[in-house]
Every structure is written in C-alpha cells, then in structure tokens.
Amino acid sequence: MKVLLVEDNEMNRDMLSRRLARNGYEVVMAVDGQQAVTMAASENPDIILMDMSLPVIDGWEATRRVKADPATQKIPVIALTAHAMAEDESKARNAGCDDFDTKPVDIQRLIGKMKALLDGAP
Amino acid sequence: MKRTLSPEEEHAFLRATLDYMQHGVAMYDADHKLVTWNERFVDYLQMPEEFLGTDRTFSDYIRYLGARGEFGEDADIEKELEKRLKVLATSHSFERVRPDGMVMEVRRDPVPGGGFIAIYTDITERKKQELALRKAMEDAESANKVKSSFLANMSHELRTPLNAIIGYSELLAEDAQDRGDKAALGDLEKISAAGKHLLGLINEILDLSKIEAGKMEIYLERVDLQKAIADVKTIVDPMIAKNGNRLVIECPADIGSVRTDITKIKQCLINLLSNAAKFTKQGTILLRLSRDKDDHGVDRVRFDVGDSGIGMTPEQLGRLFQAFTQADSSTTRNFGGTGLGLTITRHFVTMLGGTIDVVSEPGKGTTFSIVLPDREGGEAAPTVADDLGLAPEGVASAITVLIVDDDPAVHDVLSATLGREGYVLLHARDGAEALAIMRKTPPDIVTLDVQMPKVDGWSVLGIMKSEPALENIPVIMLTIVDDRNLGFSLGASEFMTKPIDRNRLTALLRKLAPAKADAVILIVDDDPDVREVVAATVKAAGLTPAQAANGREALGWLASNKAPALILLDLMMPEVDGFEFLEKAREIESLNEVPIVVLTAKDLTETERSILAERTLLVLSKSGQPIGTLGTALSALARRHHDAAHRHDGK
Numbered sequence: 126m127k128v129l130l131v132e133d134n135e136m137n138r139d140m141l142s143r144r145l146a147r148n149g150y151e152v153v154m155a156v157d158g159q160q161a162v163t164m165a166a167s168e169n170p171d172i173i174l175m176d177m178s179l180p181v182i183d184g185w186e187a188t189r190r191v192k193a194d195p196a197t198q199k200i201p202v203i204a205l206t207a208h209a210m211a212e213d214e215s216k217a218r219n220a221g222c223d224d225f226d227t228k229p230v231d232i233q234r235l236i237g238k239m240k241a242l243l244d245g246a247p
Numbered sequence: 248m249k250r251t252l253s254p255e256e257e258h259a260f261l262r263a264t265l266d267y268m269q270h271g272v273a274m275y276d277a278d279h280k281l282v283t284w285n286e287r288f289v290d291y292l293q294m295p296e297e298f299l300g301t302d303r304t305f306s307d308y309i310r311y312l313g314a315r316g317e318f319g320e321d322a323d324i325e326k327e328l329e330k331r332l333k334v335l336a337t338s339h340s341f342e343r344v345r346p347d348g349m350v351m352e353v354r355r356d357p358v359p360g361g362g363f364i365a366i367y368t369d370i371t372e373r374k375k376q377e378l379a380l381r382k383a384m385e386d387a388e389s390a391n392k393v394k395s396s397f398l399a400n401m402s403h404e405l406r407t408p409l410n411a412i413i414g415y416s417e418l419l420a421e422d423a424q425d426r427g428d429k430a431a432l433g434d435l436e437k438i439s440a441a442g443k444h445l446l447g448l449i450n451e452i453l454d455l456s457k458i459e460a461g462k463m464e465i466y467l468e469r470v471d472l473q474k475a476i477a478d479v480k481t482i483v484d485p486m487i488a489k490n491g492n493r494l495v496i497e498c499p500a501d502i503g504s505v506r507t508d509i510t511k512i513k514q515c516l517i518n519l520l521s522n523a524a525k526f527t528k529q530g531t532i533l534l535r536l537s538r539d540k541d542d543h544g545v546d547r548v549r550f551d552v553g554d555s556g557i558g559m560t561p562e563q564l565g566r567l568f569q570a571f572t573q574a575d576s577s578t579t580r581n582f583g584g585t586g587l588g589l590t591i592t593r594h595f596v597t598m599l600g601g602t603i604d605v606v607s608e609p610g611k612g613t614t615f616s617i618v619l620p621d622r623e624g625g626e627a628a629p630t631v632a633d634d635l636g637l638a639p640e641g642v643a644s645a646i647t648v649l650i651v652d653d654d655p656a657v658h659d660v661l662s663a664t665l666g667r668e669g670y671v672l673l674h675a676r677d678g679a680e681a682l683a684i685m686r687k688t689p690p691d692i693v694t695l696d697v698q699m700p701k702v703d704g705w706s707v708l709g710i711m712k713s714e715p716a717l718e719n720i721p722v723i724m725l726t727i728v729d730d731r732n733l734g735f736s737l738g739a740s741e742f743m744t745k746p747i748d749r750n751r752l753t754a755l756l757r758k759l760a761p762a763k764a765d766a767v768i769l770i771v772d773d774d775p776d777v778r779e780v781v782a783a784t785v786k787a788a789g790l791t792p793a794q795a796a797n798g799r800e801a802l803g804w805l806a807s808n809k810a811p812a813l814i815l816l817d818l819m820m821p822e823v824d825g826f827e828f829l830e831k832a833r834e835i836e837s838l839n840e841v842p843i844v845v846l847t848a849k850d851l852t853e854t855e856r857s858i859l860a861e862r863t864l865l866v867l868s869k870s871g872q873p874i875g876t877l878g879t880a881l882s883a884l885a886r887r888h889h890d891a892a893h894r895h896d897g898k
Contacts, residue, residue: 136407136411137411140414141414143418144418144421147421207402228406228410229409232417
C-alpha cells in the first residue's frame with residue numbers, strides 16, 4: 126500500500142513517515158503542492174495525505190489539481206490541518222478532499238480513516 | 248439684614264468681580280460698541296493698549312483679529328465678520344487656538360436690553376488632558392490589536408515544536424512497546440499526554456482571543472448529524488474511557504441534517520463531553536439528540552450532554568460561563584483545564600444562533616443542552632405577510648425593513664416614521680430572533696442595534712456576512728459603535744467613531760467623494776484637533792477641506808458656498824448640534840445628493856441614539872446618498888418607494 130505524504134515541515138514529515146512505515150505502508154514524500162501534483166501522477170500512490178498550508182501551491186489548490194486530472198482523480202485525499210484552521214474542514218472538503226484530520230496526528234485514528242477510504246476503492 | 252448698595256459700591260463690586268475672575272470678559276452695547284473689559288481679556292487676546300477704547304466696535308475687533316491673521320492667511324475678513332454678526336443675537340460658544348497654542352473657549356451671550364457679553368476661558372489644560380486621554384485610549388486599543396495578531400502569529404510557532412514533542416514521544420513509545428520496555432513506555436506516554444494537554448490549552452486560549460478580536464469566522468453548510476456525532480465519538484472515546492465512564496449516544500436514525508458550522512458544533516460537543524468525562528468517575532455520560540419546534544414554528548435540533556458526576560451548586564452555576572473561571576478554584580487543582588472551554592462553547596453556540604442551558608445538582612450530575620435553529624438560508628415564508636395583515640399587492644410593491652432593537656421605543660419611533668411612508672416592517676427584539684426572521688423572510692433592508700442582550704448587533708452582522716443568502720442585505724447600524732475596528736471589518740461604513748481612524752477616513756473619502764481637487768469636503772466638528780486631523784487626511788487624499796466649528800457655521804458655510812462633495816458631521820456641538828443640523832440640512836435642496844457621514848462620540852444617551860437612528864435614516868432615505876451598500880440600497884429603496892407611490896396615485 127503506497128502513501129504519498131505531502132508535508133513541508135521536516136519533523137512532521139519524518140515522524141509521520143516513520144510511523145506509517147512501521148504500520149506497513151510504503152511512503153513517498155512531497156514537500157510542496159507542486160511536487161505533490163507531479164508525484165500523484167508519477168508515483169501513482171493508493172492514497173494522499175495532504176498538509177494544507179504548503180509552499181509553491183497550497184494544499185487546497187494541489188487537491189483541486191489532483192482531482193481535476195482524470196489520471197489521478199480517483200486517488201483518495203485526506204487533508205491534514207492544524208486546529209487553528211478550524212474553518213478548513215469545510216474548505217478542504219470543497220477542494221475535493223475525501224476526508225479530514227487534524228494535527229498532531231493520532232496515528233490509529235488516521236489509519237482508521239485511511240482504511241475506510243481504501244476499502245471503498247476498487 | 249441686607250443693605251442696598253450705592254451705585255458706587257455696586258460699580259466697585261462689579262469691577263472687582265471682573266478684575267479678579269478667571270475669565271477674560273468684554274461687554275458690548277446694543278450698537279456693538281465696547282463698553283468694558285477686564286485685564287484677562289487684554290491678556291488672553293493679546294490686545295495692544297492703544298486698540299482698546301469705548302469707541303471701538305465688535306466689527307473693529309474682528310477686523311483687527313483678521314488683519315492679525317487669526318482666521319488664516321487668505322481669509323475673507325468681511326465674510327468672517329458677517330458670519331459672527333449673524334449669530335450675535337443668540338448665545339453661542341466655540342474654541343479658539345492662539346498662535347502660541349493656548350486654547351480658549353469663547354462664549355458670547357446677549358445681555359438684556361441689548362448688547363452682548365464675551366467671556367474667554369483658558370481651556371489649554373483641559374484640552375491637553377483630553378488629548379492625553381484620547382491618546383491613552385488609542386494606545387490601549389492598538390495594544391489590544393497587537394496582542395491579538397501576536398497571538399495569531401504565535402499559534403503556529405507554538406504548535407510546531409509541540410507537534411514534534413508529541414509526535415516523537417509517541418514514536419519512541421511505539422518503539423518501546425515493540426521492545427517490551429515498560430519503564431520507558433510509561434515515561435514516554437507521560438510526555439505525550441502532557442504535550443497534548445498543553446496543546447489543548449494553547450488552542451483554547453487562541454480560540455478565545457480570536458473570538459474577542461472578532462476574527463472567528465462561521466462557515467454554514469448542511470451538516471449530516473449522524474456523521475458529525477460519529478466523528479465526535481471517535482475523538483471523545485479515549486477521554487470517556489479514562490475515568491471508567493461509559494458513553495451512551497441516543498441519536499434517532501432520522502435525525503437528518505442541520506445548517507450550521509460543522510467544526511464549531513463538533514468542538515462544542517467535544518468540550519461538553521470532555522468536561523462530563525472529567526467530572527464523572529465510573530459513571531454514565533449521555534449524548535442525546537432530538538428535534539422540536541420553537542414558538543414561531545422554526546425547527547430546532549437539541550443536543551443534551553448529561554453526566555452522573557459531581558454536579559454544581561447554584562452559586563457555581565452562576566459563574567460557569569465566565570472566562571478563566573471554573574466552578575471552584577480548587578477544581579483547577581483537582582481536574583485541570585483552563586476554564587475556557589465553556590466560555591468558548593457559549594460563544595460558538597451564540598454565533599450559530601443557538602442557546603446553551605445547564606441544569607445541575609450537587610452529587611447528582613449535570614446536563615448541558617445546546618439548541619440550534621434549523622433553517623434553510625434564503626427560504627421565503629409567505630405566511631409572514633399574512634401575519635402582518637397586509638394586502639397582497641401591498642406586499643408586492645412595499646419594501647421590507649427588519650428593525651432589530653431591544654428597545655421598544657426605537658420600534659415605536661421607526662414604526663411611526665417608516666410605517667407612515669409605506670414600508671413593511673418586521674420587528675425583532677434580539678439578535679437570535681432577527682436571524683430567525685431573516686432566514687425565513689429575507690428583508691430588503693435591516694436596521695440593527697449594536698447593544699443588545701444575548702446576540703449583539705456585531706455578531707448578527709458577522710453572521711449575516713457569512714451567510715450567502717444574507718450577506719447582500721444592506722444593514723444600517725442604528726447605534727453607537729463600541730468597537731470601530733470590529734465594526735469596520737464587518738462592513739458598517741455609515742458611522743465613524745472618534746478618535747478618527749485616518750486610514751479608514753481616507754478609504755471612506757475615496758469611496759464617497761469624486762477624485763477631483765476642487766471637490767470640497769465639509770468638516771463640521773467643534774473640536775479643532777479633530778478638524779485638523781480630518782482636514783489633513785482630506786488634503787492628503789487630494790481633496791479640499793472646509794471647516795465649520797458647529798452646525799450653525801456649517802449652515803452658514805453651505806448658504807454661501809457650492810454644495811460640498813461630502814459632509815463629515817460631529818453630533819455633539821454647541822449652538823446648532825449635529826441632530827439639528829441633520830434636520831435643517833434636509834430642507835436644503837442642493838444637499839439632497841450630498842452624503843453625510845456622522846462622526847460619533849462613544850457616549851450617546853439612549854434618547855440621543857433613537858433620535859439619531861430616526862433622523863439619519865430619514866435623511867439618508869429621502870436623499871438616497873450613495874454611502875456604500877447602504878446608499879445603493881436606499882436609492883433603490885427610494886426609487887421603488889417612488890414607483891409604489893405612483894401606482895397608488897394611479898388607482
């Protein structure tokens with residue numbers, strides 16, 4: 126199972142990738158929104174975990190582009206945002222995100238959400 | 248026994264009184280000839296001895312001041328004189344600033360039998376104190392703003408390292424678990440729990456500061472309640488389990504959806520449930536959802552959060568929703584928390600148009616109930632017109648005005664004036680009721696009181712601006728602005744509060760006045776400092792300022808000049824005040840197209856507020872001035888009203 130983790134903060138990226146790897150996921154990483162769009166197409170991940178406040182293009186725009194491209198639109202996207210961005214849940218869903226979770230990540234909860242989305246996939 | 252004074256004694260007494268008093272005094276006879284004066288007059292006015300004499304007239308005196316440049320370099324002295332002569336028959340006062348900075352209050356009162364007396368008072372100290380006070384207030388306001396934006400910026404900076412602490416401690420805990428290292432696991436879990444606790448506190452403090460800064464936004468959408476409750480359950484389950492409690496959820500399968508802000512309502516429920524879990528041991532915590540209707544038949548969703556915990560006394564209940572207060576100061580020691588959760592919950596519920604109540608008994612437990620109205624934005628309800636007893640054709644052509652005010656007198660005043668002019672009036676006594684009516688029957692225009700119990704005017708405006716169906720309804724704020732920053736950020740532009748915000752004024756000028764150098768802005772204010780600040784801003788915007796120290800001067804100026812592009816009007820002025828000016832200005836035809844922006848002080852009385860509400864509205868509605876959305880709405884309103892009147896004539 127391949128996860129594309131999009132996160133600009135190095136520590137968050139390191140932590141989450143290690144914890145996902147420990148739980149048996151193959152993790153590829155992007156550090157900005159542009160790279161996320163490119164890698165969604167080139168890496169063909171099963172699921173994308175997307176931070177929303179990203180450099181170059183932000184997470185909302187990156188999600189819109191992923192969802193606009195027929196080649197990548199079927200990949201589920203889970204938005205990850207900090208609590209401060211309380212209004213972001215709606216914003217994220219409007220951008221096309223399939224689910225939403227807040228940081229700091231509760232790994233079991235996140236994996237639960239990932240599984241729910243992946244079970245529904247063909 | 249009182250003895251009659253001889254004329255000499257009488258004279259000596261008056262002379263001594265004049266000479267020793269703390270004011271400059273000059274008296275003129277019916278022919279405006281200088282009769283007598285005291286030393287302070289000479290001193291205050293810096294009059295050369297040779298000028299003073301009983302053959303001098305008031306006109307000589309004014310011409311002398313004019314020649315000395317007191318009215319400005321290019322002043323038309325004869326015009327200045329004429330202006331002053333015009334008002335001599337009535338008592339009036341104004342302020343004058345001497346070139347050396349001394350500020351004088353000049354008062355002129357007619358004397359029985361003809362003539363008048365001029366009294367000069369040194370108010371330099373008072374002015375200085377006022378200025379210092381105003382500056383202190385401005386500093387405090389800006390310090391508060393700085394604090395809010397500092398907190399907002401800090402939020403990210405605080406969270407990033409905390410996320411790392413929580414994340415890495417959990418990572419290490421997982422390693423320790425794999426290794427079977429129980430000692431390390433326990434310690435690492437403590438680090439992560441403490442980190443999460445700290446993060447929660449930071450989040451609460453930031454939420455509250457955001458609410459207090461008026462920056463908390465509401466995003467309304469259809470929320471699937473079953474799904475929202477499932478999300479809430481996932482988050483609170485670990486908290487519930489901690490004290491050996493059991494969570495019972497009673498949620499009817501057909502509970503459906505509600506139009507609200509999903510994040511806010513979820514946070515409210517999480518707050519209440521985590522509180523319940525904190526204060527209950529080995530007990531049951533109940534989350535129950537139900538639907539009913541309010542007195543007006545509006546659908547409501549009710550969330551009850553009950554526990555079998557320690558409960559509260561009536562005294563503790565009283566302090567419950569106050570920020571930084573827990574039911575008991577020992578509570579913090581025993582149970583932790585900032586005591587902000589409930590304050591934030593109450594704010595959120597209010598912003599969502601709902602109410603929160605609590606029932607509690609010590610030792611028995613506590614139940615919090617949130618009730619949210621469930622309405623579809625923009626949905627028309629034809630029954631309201633029937634309720635108002637209106638003929639259908641009247642409804643079709645009439646303009647609907649929703650009056651929102653907790654003061655019945657305002658409703659009466661507005662009903663009397665607007666009702667007579669054929670508007671259809673809807674009445675709301677508080678913000679919650681106002682929102683309910685608006686969502687059912689969007690009015691053409693809303694008049695909104697700022698200070699109301701429960702949901703205040705700014706909250707109502709904020710909620711309106713966040714709902715697509717309501718955001719374009721023009722709003723007239725009918726009262727005095729408490730927090731101008733909040734007011735302006737929410738889009739009210741027809742009032743400006745003092746002290747004047749220069750940037751705001753510039754923006755206002757750009758919006759309202761044509762960008763031509765010959766466009767004149769008339770500034771009417773008795774405070775020379777305010778006039779100066781405003782005039783400088785007007786000049787900087789490439790426009791020409793004209794000044795008047797009170798309503799009478801303003802009317803005088805208007806009589807002898809072309810209509811200005813805009814009038815900035817203070818309310819509290821000597822002689823002719825702003826209210827009277829508004830009244831008089833209505834009768835001047837050339838002013839019909841001139842926008843009037845009211846500069847208000849903060850402390851108007853209830854009566855003055857209602858007068859202002861009434862008159863400003865009338866002035867604006869009769870002349871259709873283009874003040875932002877208000878102007879657009881009002882000119883449309885005036886036009887439609889005109890059409891409606893013609894239709895009636897045709898019958």
